[in-house]
Amino acid sequence: MALEQAEATPTTAPWWTSAVVYQVYPRSFADSDGDGVGDLNGITARLDHLRRLGVDVIWLSPVYASPQADNGYDISDYQAIDPAFGTLEDFDRLLAEVHARGMKLVMDLVVNHTSDEHPWFVRSRSSKDDPKRDWYWWRPPRDGFEAGQPGAEPTNWGSFFSGPAWTLDEATGEYYLHLFDVKQPDLNWENPEVRHAVYDMMRWWLDRGVDGFRMDVINLISKDPDLPDGATTGVGGLGDGFPHFGTRPGVHDFLQEMHREVFGGRPGEYLTVGEMPGVTWEQARLFTDPARRELDMVFQFEHVSLDHGPGGKFDPKPLDLRDLKASLGRWQTALGEVGWNSLYWNNHDQPRVVSRFGDDDRYWRESATALATVLHLHRGTPYVYQGEELGMTNAPFAGVHEMRDVESLNHHRLAVAAGADPDEVLRGLRAMGRDNARTPVQWDASPHAGFTTGEPWLAVNPNHTWLNAEAQYDDPDSVFNHYRRLIRLRHDLPVVALGDFRMLLVDHPHVYAYERTLDGTRLLVVANLGGTPQTVGIDRGWSAADVVLANVGAALVSPGRVDLRPWEALVLTR
Structure with missing residues (x-):
């Protein structure tokens, strides 16, 4: 690990x-x-x-x-x-x-969970006495209810896929738990x-x-x-x-x-x-x-x-x-x-x-x-x-x-x-x-x-x-x-894999920017995630930095600022 x-x-x-x-x-x-x-x-x-x-x-x-x-x-x-x-x-x-x-x-x-067609569940639902019964979650109807009645489910839990998380098995008269589809009974990891x-x-x-x-x-x-x-x-x-x-x-x-x-x-x-x-x-x-x-x-x-x-x-x-x-x-x-x-x-x-x-x-x-x-x-x-x-x-x-x-x-x-x-x-x-x-x-x-x-x-x-x-x-x-270039950056630049992270412009509604740093190397990522141009201030030192990746032509970086076209992303290093 x-x-x-x-x-x-x-x-x-x-x-x-x-x-x-x-x-x-x-x-x-x-x-x-x-x-x-x-x-x-x-x-x-x-x-x-x-x-x-x-x-x-x-x-x-x-x-x-x-x-x-x-x-x-x-x-x-x-x-x-x-x-x-x-x-x-x-x-x-x-x-x-x-x-x-x-x-x-x-x-x-x-x-x-497994499928309800997995041999484990087939065995489990075959009988209350089967050795694999306790491999899944089985419960009788709620007290005061007959099996199959509305509200008879053992708990009121809902399934992630809509409806109750319990389904009645007619053969044994008990309900099994499925947090997802009715055909996906949950395994009992306590066993x-x-x-x-x-x-x-x-x-x-x-x-x-x-x-x-x-x-x-x-x-x-x-x-x-x-x-x-x-x-x-x-x-x-x-x-x-x-x-x-x-x-x-x-x-x-x-x-x-x-x-x-x-x-x-x-x-x-x-x-x-x-x-x-x-x-x-x-x-x-x-x-x-x-x-x-x-x-x-x-x-x-x-x-x-x-x-x-x-x-x-x-x-x-x-x-x-x-x-x-x-x-x-x-x-x-x-x-x-x-x-x-x-x-x-x-x-x-x-x-x-x-x-x-x-x-x-x-x-x-x-x-x-x-x-x-x-x-x-x-x-x-x-x-x-x-x-x-x-x-x-x-x-x-x-x-x-x-x-x-x-x-x-x-x-x-x-x-x-x-x-x-x-x-x-x-x-x-x-x-x-x-x-x-x-x-x-x-x-x-x-x-x-x-x-x-x-x-x-x-x-x-x-x-x-x-x-x-x-x-x-x-x-x-x-x-x-562009994806190929991004993947290559992670392979080639240790700062991408291991550098510290600092979010910038946290309150800006359109620009996403952050810095990565490692052993004296700094990486600046700045991106306009919207359809209108944006201008933001940056550390003046970045104006002389190298552009290692850009998605919209030549970068518009000036001392103390960067002008971003719609959906423009820049990666600078120094």
Whole structure:
């Protein structure tokens, strides 16, 4: 695991401080057999794109056997590849080709829950007396209620995917817990047999050669065994159970045990990152403190919740840049001496950043590259989500019939049934729905963007005729080549990986600026994240600095000031 960051130098720092991770969402990356679904051989065929980009690690979203109720995050066999993606032999070939190109491969670890078709759950629901009954969370109806009655659920918790978090199993007359989809029952981590079965599986993948794990909603694995009700949210009478399952103290014990059992004494340079909804910076310091031996870094959600309105994520509001600076700056400071940050705008659960925080029309290229510049030069490990390096945008869904994501479909069904304006519901889904991130990667201008020769499982964005990888490779000003330069800076300049961080212009509503410093080297990042020109004052010494990166032509730097064109980003060093 990591060394103490306060003592890290360019020669002793963990390898991942200067690394960049690329997330592959296999269903939408590349299809090799024409069935419209991306697969492992498609990924292998496109690895040279990632080598050309310069990334160090590939994070592979789930490719395990699955009924696909939640696009692979509902796993029915942790040690098998879903036939839609290929075979174990295809996986081994992909892994070998990744390693041959000097990159690492990290698997997605989804162990808060399984599929209801996993043999463990099939056994668990077969009888109250089955030895695996206690591998999941089962409870009888609430006192005074008959099974199946409204309000009979053991607690009032709501699911993240809408509706109650409990479903009745008719055969045994008890309810099982599922914080997500009804087909994703939660594992009972309080049972040591569950934990050691998971550790066995993790060791199996490490023995196969993988280089670590991204751990899905890992801070939810420790539940309060008393399962108390949560405060009523007012939505369908459901309650907020998060205080009773989100980042409880027991999760630290579980992760420390996992580290001992899975990574302890094992040679290799592994990466462990935990996705943690609702985690605070105080908690993240504990999770990522190297002395505690839990995780290398966490994914936090604070900055991607700032544009959620009173009605939640599907009620978006405009982003206030000052809120974003306060949030990211707080995490930079908090994890500056102990722990480590992960840096991201996009993933398979978030809408496209150029449509969300940028301008995907007039200033598409400028805003895509400005946002990339601001993110990548923070202290932390950057994550690039597939297509982000091309500036891919949200999709123009004509209606909910064109969407595929279970979260969006559930929300639309329940919200409209409750009397919400269908047009307003659709507006929220278009802006924030997860399908935006899942449209196929746009490789070229051919039909279906070169993703497949068949009919894609989710329609390709029509703008692929001009927004595609082939059009950007040889354009020095393209979004793709700007990402290449950013990644090269992290590899080449120790100040990017390890330098101290200081936020500047904290109250400016349009300009994002900060300094990085290390061993006498200073780096200034200044970006206009808006569509009107801005002039800001800077230290006069920067007027003679070297411009190491710019996204809008020649920089306009004068003694004591910098004039920024719309969506212009500059990186200076001295």
